Every structure is written in C-alpha cells, then in structure tokens.
Amino acid sequence: MAINLNTAVVESREQRLGTIIAWDGAAVDLSKESAYARGNCEAGCGGRRLCELSGPFTQGSVCSEQMVECQAGNVREAVLIQHSPIGCGAGQVIYNSIYRNGLAMRKLPVENLHLISTNLQEQDMIFGGVEKLEQSIRDAWERHRPKAIFIATSCATGIIGDDVESVAKKVEQEIGIPVVPLHSEGFKSKHWSTGFDATQHGIMRQIVRKKPKKKQEDLVNVIALWGTDVFTPMLKELGLRVNYVVDLATVGELEQLSEAAATVGFCYTLASYLAAGLEQEFGVPEVKAPQPYGFAGTDAWIRELARITHREEQAEAYIAKEHARIAPRLAELREKLKGIKGYVATGSAYAHGLIGVLRELGVEVNGSLVFHHDPIYDSHDPRQDSLAHLIDHYGDVSSFTVSNRQQYQFYGLLQRVNPDFIIIRHNGLAPLASRLGIPAAPLGDEHHALGYQGILNLGETILEILAHKKFHQDLAAHVKLPYKKEWLDLKDPFALVKPENTLDTERA
C-alpha cells in the first residue's frame, strides 16, 4: 500500500504493514509467515496477516503520543504542543533529559526542550478544548518565535473529538509558520511505533520543501534518534554529508529532506515510513539494503549507498580498510567471548541487526524478544527484509518472541535459554533480568553497535557488562519477584493465551 499524504491522520502500522505484537516460535517460521516470503497465513488468519496471540494479562506498554514527543518534541527551533490533560505532559521529563544528553553527545548547545501542555480539565472534556489549543499555539509563538509548531493529540482529545485541524490551519495562516497536527491517540494503534509514522507523516505533509530549488548530491538523510555521530566519519569516506533527522535536527534540516541524494537509517522500524515517503513523494531514493550491522550487512549497505550516490570506488576502499582495521581486535574479542550466551530484547528491526553483530562476535544467541513485528516495511522491497537477512547470514534464532514489553513473559523466556547477559534499549525488562542475576547492556546510544566499529564497540560493552554480574547475582539472592510461584513454575510465557492452563482452576 502506497503512503498517502493526503489524509491528515497517518494510517496505523497494523493497517499498513500488518504489524503484530504477540507471537512465539522460531525466527525462520516468523520469516516464512511474513509477507516478504509469501502472501498468506496458513492458520487461516486471512490475507497477509500473521497469526497473533492475545491473552488476558497485559502490562503497561508505550503509546504513539510518546513517540511523537520523542521525535517532534526533540526538533530544535520548534515547539511541540501536547493537546491533553497534564498527565500526558509527564513525558516532557524523560525526553528533556534524553534531548539534553543527546545534544551534548552531538556537541550541540544543551538546552531544555520546548513542550507545552494545553492542560485540559474536566470542563474541557464537556465543552471541548480547542480554545485552549489555540491559546497554547499562540503562547508558543509569543514565547519562542519558533520555525514550526507541532501538535500531539491525546486519547482524551481524540474521544471528545476536538477539531485540531481547523485550529491549526487558522493560526498557521496568521503566523506564517507550519502548524502541524500529529494524530497520536494512544488507543488508535496497538503498537507505539505508529507514533514514529505520525510524526514523519506530518513532517512530510507540512515541513519538507515541496519543490526543492536545488538537489544536494552529496547529502544523505540519516533517520536517527539521539545517537552519537558515527555517520559523519563513515560517510565522509565516500565524500558524503549527513542530514540527521528527526531528533536534534533543526527545522531547516527537516525542510531539506527533499534535496538529499539518498535516505538511510539505523533501524527500519523507525525509518520505514519517512524513507519510503521521501522516495515516493520527492524522488529521494531510499537505500534498499540490509541494515548496517555486522560485516555482511554493513558491506551491502555501504555498497548500495555508494551505488545510488555513484561512489563505488571509495566504498570498496573503505570496506577493505575497515575489515583490515578491526580484524585484530575482533579476533581478541571473539576469544574472550567464547562460550558466552546473549539475549536481545529490543525494538524489532534493531534486534535483527544486533543479533547479527553478536554472532559476528561469536556470542551464542538462542533467544530474542522484540516488541512488535512488521511482516513488511513500507518500501515492500525484499532487500530490506532484515529478519531474512539475519537468518540467511547468521542462521535461525530458535526462541524468537514478539512480546510488547510484557515482563511477565520475559521470565519464562529467559529460563528457556539462560543467557549470560541481555541487550536492551527500552525500559521495563532489564529490572527483571537484574533480579534474576542477569546483567543488561542498555544501548542508550543506538549507534553503538552500528557499522564495523560497532562490532568492536558491542564486544567491549559486553565485557564490561559481564563484570556487572557480581552486582546482579548478589541482588538476585536477596529479592522476591512480584510474580506468583504458580505462574513462574509454568515456564510457558504464553500459557495464559492457551485455552487450558493449570492456573484457571486456582480460583473457583
């Protein structure tokens, strides 16, 4: 399905891509069932949809609005208005801290983010909140003279049906900067990655320069978050410049997305929508290759980028140079990591990349948890099939689970494979691993494991993290988990989904 920028509301991931949030099996089977391989579901789910498990017990997830905050709310020179009761504004705290640390890592001036809550009250639920929204847009303009104003909608404003579009249009005409509604009601999508798409949808509709006067043939859009600047030195080898979006970008850097020679990302979960949209709407080619993790992925990724930007010779020289450069240390790391077992529990496409890197390092990976699974990305191009790439180059992952940050299932998943460490990015799972004596490597810097250097980086981090085992094992001996013994004893993380389980008889 092509990307449709004519509607104000983004189509959710489940509508566009058939995204699921619960599945359990072997990676090869998930890959086979996904759309890239074939167009139907054996179990009779109909169409191209994957079978999805659904049970009665769920723990707090994440919502689309949070992903709007963490993208649109971290654009420099812009203001994000949260049209919501004050509670949604809680996210200002975490994304401020991440914004500040991200700015520092990129050597940009550190500042607080610019988020304003419309602070809706009980009477606004009855009479509507659009007047307050208009006031907050004007406040944003008066206070900061921003170059763009984003608006995030919330569950509450979605239910009461506030006409955000009309207010935005009215004030936009008056103040002469883009006022961009981002439809991000938490209840509208089962997976929060729709919030990435909502932000990118609004940026493509209202910020990106529609008819670029010039093309910048050496500019590459890099769809990233706050990670350290590893792309500049890498792309410099090919004579290319980096345009980081969406986080930490200026509004001007978002405008020039349409002028670039190519678009890449560190993770297809994040980059899928924007990269495909830029190609479809503005003719900026998306690099269709495996993600840049491990040797095979990075080689193929660089070659494809070089092909699109006509820099094949530099690419081969760089590839050869890097292979040689990292070889000695990689050999040492492989030696040190022999017999070590790892577990990856991160976002979907990112996990596919990280498992590859771990296997390059000789770490055994028999299990992984991803928060969701997209059977296909927006490009529909099989060269982007990150799960198939993992399986083809590094083999199957026998315990591959889609579980939307459901910590209660994570216990059983860890018992299956007994890892020495886990890799995480999102919160919620490492605290359990810690209480079981298993250390976690939190990849706050999402670029840490990327490219050739990333292989070494991840190896060094694992060595550091293994040393933490002392802390976690000491803790594990002294804490009690909040889960019932009966549940933990079941070991099957999906027992509650199945019609019959022993827990059902417990309370008559």
Added chain:
Amino acid sequence: MANTKIKTNKANPFPIVQKTNSIQQIRYVCSIAAMHSASAIPGVIPITHCGPGCADKQFMNVAFYNGFQGGGYGGGAVVPSTNATEKEVVFGGAERLRQLIDASLKVLDADLFVVLTGCISDLVGDDVGSVVSEFQQQGVPIVFAETGGFKGNNFIGHEMVTRAIIDQFVGDYSGPKEKGVVNVWSLLPYHNTFWRGDLREIKRILEGAGLKVNILFGHDSQGVSEWRNIPTAQFNLVLSPWLGLQTAQHLEEKYGQPYLHIPVIPIGAKETSAFLRKVVEFSGIDKAHAESFIAQEETSYYHYLEDFSDFYAEYWWGLPAQFAVVGDSAYNLALTKFLVNQLGIIPGKQIITENPPEEYREAIREQYRNIADDVSTDVEFEEDSYLIHQSIRQTKFGHKAPIIFGTTWERDLAKELKGAIVEVGFPASYEVVISRGYVGYRGALTLLEKIYTTTVGASA
C-alpha cells in the same frame, strides 16, 4: 549552530506574557500517577485501566527520570494495564478490566491491588466500581479510584487512592484507640524525590520521642497490616502545608480520630525539636522521655554543625547569600525555613508549583510572612515554567548570583544567572537518590553537604 535557541526578539529575548492555560515544562502530572502511592506501600500492586502509555509515562517520569528511584516490588513501567484500544473506547472497557483483574490474581502476588482509571475509562463511563466490587465480594483485597487525567493532578490522585484504601479495604471501626500511636500523612511518594529517606527519618524521630508510628508508605511501612491499624491510632499527623488534610478530616469523621496539622516539615535541630515538642504535647505522652531523645539528638547534631562551622565561617571563596526555591509547597516551605533560620541566607524568590487548592493558599502565604522572628517574605503560586523562569529573571538577588533550589528545568537558568543549582524536586533528572533524605536532624546535615559540595565543587 548559533541560532539553535528559538528567540528572535533581540531587545527582549524573553517576552513578558500573561498566564494562560499553557503549562510548559511540567512540575506535576495527573491523578493516575497516584499508582505510585499504591506501589509505595509494601506488598501493594496497582492495576491501571487506561491507554497503553499511561503507566509507562507516569513511572518513567515520576520515578525514573526523577532521582532514578526505581519501581520496587509492585511498581515500575510494567504494572498491569488494560492498554485500552479502539475497542474499549467504542464498546467500553469494563469487560477488559474484569479480564485483567482476574488474570492479575493468577500472575501477581500482592497483599492488595489498587485499580486506577485513566482518561479513556472515565470518558466512556466504564462502571469500574461494579467490576471491582464483584471481586471484593469474593474476598479479593482490591480497591479502585477513578483517576482520569483531567480530574486533577497527582496530589489530588494521592488522596483519592488513600481514601479508596481506607474506605474500601480498611473499613469501619468503632473500637478503642491506642494512645501514643500516630498515622503520618506527609510527603507525596515518588513525586518528592527524597520521600523514602525523609519518611524514614520522620519515623525515626517520632519513635525516638516515644510514639508508635504508622508511616504507611516506603520501606519502613509494615504494608497493609499497618494500614489496617490506621483506625486504632490515637491521632493523625498531617506534616505538610496541605496534602493529607482531606484524608485526616475524613478519618476524623470516619473514626473519630483527631488530627494535628503541622505545615512545616522540620529540617535542622531547631525546627525538628520544636516539631517533636508539638507532637508530644498533642499526644500527651511522656515528655521526659521525649526531652531526653531531643537532647541526645541535638548534642549529636551540634557536634557535626560545629565541625561544619569552620568551613562556614572561614571558607575563602564566597558562598551564596541569596536563594530561590521553586518546588511544591512541602519542600518549598521546609527549605525556606531552614535556609533562613539555620544558615541565615536571604530569601530571594519562592515559587510554589503544585497548584495547591485555593482554600489552603492564604495559610501558606502566612507561613512565609512569618518565616523567622525577624524575616518576612512572600511566595508566588505558579505552574508554568516559562512564567516561573521569567519571575526569577526579574528578581534582584543583590550583587551576587543566587543558589536555586529547584528542578532540572532550572539547570540552564542557573547557568544563565551564573548561580548554583541544587535539584530538590520533580523533576530531578540529574540526581541519583536511594535513601538520601533532607529532613529532620540527620537529613539537615546531608542537605548541608549537598549544598556546599555543589558550590565548592563548581569553584575551580
């Protein structure tokens, strides 16, 4: 990169604006964040009936990027949640909640579950009360509070949860009271970054003075058994400018329990000893025992203060002379009192940020007017950080930069004013807090260490 700051008005980069509905850089959250008041009680687990992001948002911001306090046994981003979808919005979520509660009983080990609702449930009108009562009738320890985000902030939500537990779990009582037993209602758990250490110290000093203390929240609480003992206590102590008053008034009505309201949380020997004497007087317990504890604590406190005095008297490189405090009323008042009376620092600007109900504000103002025998100051009430920062910028702090007791939001402001910042309240994203507290006898010394390590540490 020079133009990354979004301001174009060169003459006045921070235009004066009127107060509106807008809140920039939030200082409190919504009532469902009172899930923390549930998980702050040992053995209690909240169940949230709300959108998919609510529990995560409240935890990650109130309890993680605020001192990195952690979720403990029953809290965290992964508390049970219905993660409401379009289906629950269109058809209602009561059935989904019933299903989640039922499953939670199978999976989780809790002494009490507290169901909290979010905007979705409160807007579509789920009959949560009848779902929860089905379980209550089966003897399941479970209560509910309707805490939709538009109903008020997390201070209001805290009293909703407290009341829900009292009314739906503790229940009626008309038996005798036990003399010398006190229920303490004080700091808002987790929102106040230092609540764990502070409650521990409050319990310690009250016990030292001879009382038996139901501290109710934190690691030193006995959990639900302590809550069951609430009705048998002799009295309730509300130790905060206003939070807890509603609870105490409710308990007075419900159990005929009197309450003592002390608005100033004591920091330092002078204030703490005075506080203990008031409580002892109210309860009528043995004064001699209390006095001997006070004497012992003061001896120890002043030994340390004497050690500190060398630094305070003859440190060469200057110390802050004026201060500003930006934060919720409990800490704001407590700190102002201590800084003025113990250290003799001059109050420059005090701004209370948690939007206390109007009826309590005059009494709070009165406290500031009488902050010392010879010092009177005033206080502002403001929630919008943009206006707060404007107000501080316009304050004349004398010839020297002030020290700001505030939050992460004031980090840049402190740099701009070339002053120091001590993060003492939500959000404190650049503090790691485990058991540290700033109140009582011991907390005061920790606070002194923090203040002057900050100023001395930045000197060269």
